[in-house]
Amino acid sequence: MAYDFRNSPTIDQVGIEERVARFNTRSIKKGSKVQALKLALNMIDLTTLEGKDTEGKVIQMCYKAMHPHIALPDLPTTAAVCVYPTMVKTAKDALKGSQVKVASVSTAFPSGNSTMQIKLLDTKFALDNGADEIDMVISRGEFLKGNYNFVFDEIAAIKDLTHKYNARLKVIFETGEISTLDNVRRASDIAIYAGADFIKTSTGKIGVAATMPVTLVMLDAIKDYYYKTGIMVGMKPAGGISTAKGALQYLVMLHETVGSAWLDNKWFRFGASSLANDLILQLEKEAKGVYYSKDYISVD
Amino acid sequence: MRSKTKQKMAKKEAKKLEYFTDWKYAPSPEATDHIRLQKQYELFINGKFVKPNSGKYFDTINPATEEKISSIAEANDKDVDTAVKAARGAYDKTWSKMPAKERAKYIYRIARLIQERARELSVIETMDGGKSIRESRDIDVPLAANHFFYYAGWADKLEYAFPNRHPKSLGVAGQVIPWNFPLLMAAWKIAPALATGNTVVLKPAETTSLTALKLAEIIQESGLPDGVVNIITGHGPVGASMVNHKDINKIAFTGSTNVGKWIQKAIAGTDKKLTLELGGKAANIIFEDAPINQAVEGIVNGIFFNQGHVCCAGSRLFVQESVADEVIRKLKDRLETLIVGDPLDKNTDIGAINSKMQLNKINEYLKIGVNDGAEMYQSSCSIPKKGFFVRPTLFLNTSQSHRISQEEIFGPVLAVQTFRTIEEVIEKANNIPYGLSAGVWTDKGSRIFNMTSKLRAGVVWANTYNKFDPTSPFGGYKESGFGREGGLHGLMPYLKF
Numbered sequence: 001m002a003y004d005f006r007n008s009p010t011i012d013q014v015g016i017e018e019r020v021a022r023f024n025t026r027s028i029k030k031g032s033k034v035q036a037l038k039l040a041l042n043m044i045d046l047t048t049l050e051g052k053d054t055e056g057k058v059i060q061m062c063y064k065a066m067h068p069h070i071a072l073p074d075l076p077t078t079a080a081v082c083v084y085p086t087m088v089k090t091a092k093d094a095l096k097g098s099q100v101k102v103a104s105v106s107t108a109f110p111s112g113n114s115t116m117q118i119k120l121l122d123t124k125f126a127l128d129n130g131a132d133e134i135d136m137v138i139s140r141g142e143f144l145k146g147n148y149n150f151v152f153d154e155i156a157a158i159k160d161l162t163h164k165y166n167a168r169l170k171v172i173f174e175t176g177e178i179s180t181l182d183n184v185r186r187a188s189d190i191a192i193y194a195g196a197d198f199i200k201t202s203t204g205k206i207g208v209a210a211t212m213p214v215t216l217v218m219l220d221a222i223k224d225y226y227y228k229t230g231i232m233v234g235m236k237p238a239g240g241i242s243t244a245k246g247a248l249q250y251l252v253m254l255h256e257t258v259g260s261a262w263l264d265n266k267w268f269r270f271g272a273s274s275l276a277n278d279l280i281l282q283l284e285k286e287a288k289g290v291y292y293s294k295d296y297i298s299v300d
Numbered sequence: 301m302r303s304k305t306k307q308k309m310a311k312k313e314a315k316k317l318e319y320f321t322d323w324k325y326a327p328s329p330e331a332t333d334h335i336r337l338q339k340q341y342e343l344f345i346n347g348k349f350v351k352p353n354s355g356k357y358f359d360t361i362n363p364a365t366e367e368k369i370s371s372i373a374e375a376n377d378k379d380v381d382t383a384v385k386a387a388r389g390a391y392d393k394t395w396s397k398m399p400a401k402e403r404a405k406y407i408y409r410i411a412r413l414i415q416e417r418a419r420e421l422s423v424i425e426t427m428d429g430g431k432s433i434r435e436s437r438d439i440d441v442p443l444a445a446n447h448f449f450y451y452a453g454w455a456d457k458l459e460y461a462f463p464n465r466h467p468k469s470l471g472v473a474g475q476v477i478p479w480n481f482p483l484l485m486a487a488w489k490i491a492p493a494l495a496t497g498n499t500v501v502l503k504p505a506e507t508t509s510l511t512a513l514k515l516a517e518i519i520q521e522s523g524l525p526d527g528v529v530n531i532i533t534g535h536g537p538v539g540a541s542m543v544n545h546k547d548i549n550k551i552a553f554t555g556s557t558n559v560g561k562w563i564q565k566a567i568a569g570t571d572k573k574l575t576l577e578l579g580g581k582a583a584n585i586i587f588e589d590a591p592i593n594q595a596v597e598g599i600v601n602g603i604f605f606n607q608g609h610v611c612c613a614g615s616r617l618f619v620q621e622s623v624a625d626e627v628i629r630k631l632k633d634r635l636e637t638l639i640v641g642d643p644l645d646k647n648t649d650i651g652a653i654n655s656k657m658q659l660n661k662i663n664e665y666l667k668i669g670v671n672d673g674a675e676m677y678q679s680s681c682s683i684p685k686k687g688f689f690v691r692p693t694l695f696l697n698t699s700q701s702h703r704i705s706q707e708e709i710f711g712p713v714l715a716v717q718t719f720r721t722i723e724e725v726i727e728k729a730n731n732i733p734y735g736l737s738a739g740v741w742t743d744k745g746s747r748i749f750n751m752t753s754k755l756r757a758g759v760v761w762a763n764t765y766n767k768f769d770p771t772s773p774f775g776g777y778k779e780s781g782f783g784r785e786g787g788l789h790g791l792m793p794y795l796k797f
Binding site for chain 1: 317318319320321322323324325326328434438589590591592593594595597598626629630633637646647743763764
């Protein structure tokens with residue numbers, strides 16, 4: 001399908017912020033709150049992306065992903081763990097027999113400043129080690145220079161590779177760097193038309209990570225593509241979402257923008273490390289009526 | 301059952317979004333146990349609550365439950381006369397002589413008291429009028445307080461507002477307000493009148509007297525000198541009696557165009573000053589380069605805000621044909637996510653229609669629209685069995701010649717037309733006796749300025765809709781009235797130079 005990305009729909013920032021404010025006035029209580037907290041937990045890509053990551057750290061996190069909180073045995077697992085390519089094998093082994101997927105960042109994460117050849121090798125290494133999902137980054141420099149075809153081709157090339165392995169591709173824009181909502185919309189269109197299975201806000205490596213306005217713009221792009229083609233694309237806000245309240249606001253936005261089909265970890269993920277424990281804290285509160293000390297909740 | 305039919309529909313039209321889910325927002329009603337309402341409310345005249353001369357009372361009901369809330373005094377000519385005399389006395393003896401900066405202090409105090417009692421006021425506004433608690437809490441009550449704050453600031457600066465024109469107060473202002481924004485309209489009327497040194501006799505609409513009477517309590521508490529503000533309740537004849545009263549210097553009316561015309565005739569030949577803020581049938585215009593997803597929100601906010609009981613509601617939608625299919629499809633989907641029901645529930649988007657009478661009128665227009673051949677589309681939401689409710693409604697394929705495109709419905713009903721060129725849409729937007737407001741949605745700044753200069757409307761919103769601020773003047777052209785409320789302009793109708 002021919003599509004000129006310079007003609008992506010324009011975004012009115014004030015309108016976006018007002019819409020977000022409306023989502024945030026929704027009051028989610030009682031049964032609907034418990035249901036949403038569990039859903040949010042089930043949508044987490046539990047993440048560790050640090051220079052100091054070790055096999056030990058990854059194994060511990062994988063156990064947490066499978067057993068979020070032993071005191072509440074009927075909790076779901078997280079959706080996935082998200083690690084560097086070198087940790088994929090460790091995670092894969094640690095998660096054997098569970099539903100939890102392994103996502104690997106790639107393409108010279110987080111900057112994306114490398115050659116295509118290296119990006120492909122980076123991705124292939126993760127896939128060969130068993131990654132179920134690839135979280136690639138776009139070349140923000142090329143994007144800001146207006147080389148949209150370059151960005152498109154890069155995504156399409158990685159998509160070819162992930163497709164061969166039957167892995168799903170998430171495309172990270174680093175929205176804090178591309179800055180405007182118009183750019184976010186354009187990047188969304190490029191990634192979606194190039195074959196992204198998921199579009200994702202941020203690496204979590206710079207100051208400004210996922211925000212609700214940015215996520216709403218991306219969800220609108222997903223919605224518009226669905227209207228045109230009937231094809232669903234997933235959404236992953238990442239970084240900066242650490243509270244249960246915030247997560248529920250995202251779910252309200254998701255529900256009221258693209259609808260109930262997306263209320264599933266096949267189509268929506270939270271990229272987060274500390275969110276899980278706040279969700280657990282709130283679930284404990286709903287179950288027992290009082291807040292627990294955080295010392296009762298494990299920190300892997 | 302419902303989900304099955306929906307699934308069938310989804311198969312037929314594969315790209316339709318689906319909002320049905322077992323994840324429902326649990327009811328989240330605002331508490332009402334802190335609300336203290338009397339069984340019976342009297343007239344507020346000369347700083348005291350007094351029984352009406354007629355001895356008659358009428359019921360005020362909650363339009364969402366049809367249950368009686370309280371009894372309200374019905375004033376008659378004698379009560380009007382007493383109230384006007386009280387206002388005149390207060391004007392002559394205290395208010396016109398008081399230094400302006402002292403006047404300002406009282407107005408500030410009223411503003412602060414409204415803020416202190418914001419929760420109570422918003423709950424009562426919702427119970428008595430049917431609007432959603434989200435709107436009365438986030439819009440009506442804060443804006444009402446802001447109007448008092450804003451005009452308090454002007455009280456001692458009138459000489460600077462109108463340099464070398466020596467502004468003087470008029471005397472007694474008779475103010476008649478509608479039921480769609482009861483407390484907010486009272487604030488719009490009272491605040492500038494007090495700031496300019498006038499005294500007031502105000503009549504709220506008969507279906508929504510409660511927050512005005514609560515405001516009377518606040519005014520008592522503020523220590524405002526007796527008689528400066530008098531609030532009398534009752535039906536149409538009370539307003540008529542005020543209009544005809546010989547000792548009123550100024551009439552300010554917000555309401556229907558028919559009544560406005562009658563008032564203008566009634567005061568012809570007198571030296572009463574007049575401001576009228578009347579009906580509207582605003583064009584909300586979507587150009588092809590508009591931010592479409594935000595425009596859809598603007599359309600929803602334009603027509604469904606306050607159940608469409610808004611004189612400046614964007615009730616005529618004009619969509620450029622190149623994007624019409626997209627906009628209408630998105631609008632239909634958006635309708636599915638609007639929550640209609642208990643106005644006290646914090647998640648409710650669209651509350652109850654204000655009265656049985658208004659409900660009948662809206663339903664009558666729905667029939668007219670269908671009979672005239674327009675295509676009606678309604679949200680599939682369920683509405684409560686009891687109470688006055690209407691599903692959010694679109695009429696597609698309408699033309700300028702349809703009655704539903706010409707007459708003010710004052711309900712959640714949107715008439716949708718398409719257009720091709722800018723000249724065509726300007727001509728059609730202006731082709732109406734009203735001229736209160738309009739909306740323009742485009743990414744192009746130059747087009748916005750072009751449109752604002754050509755649209756015959758008092759307020760033109762660009763890439764937004766239904767935004768109000770005390771600092772911004774509001775008012776109409778043509779049969780939508782004259783005179784401005786809000787901003788520096790809002791001082792003028794209460795001054796002579």
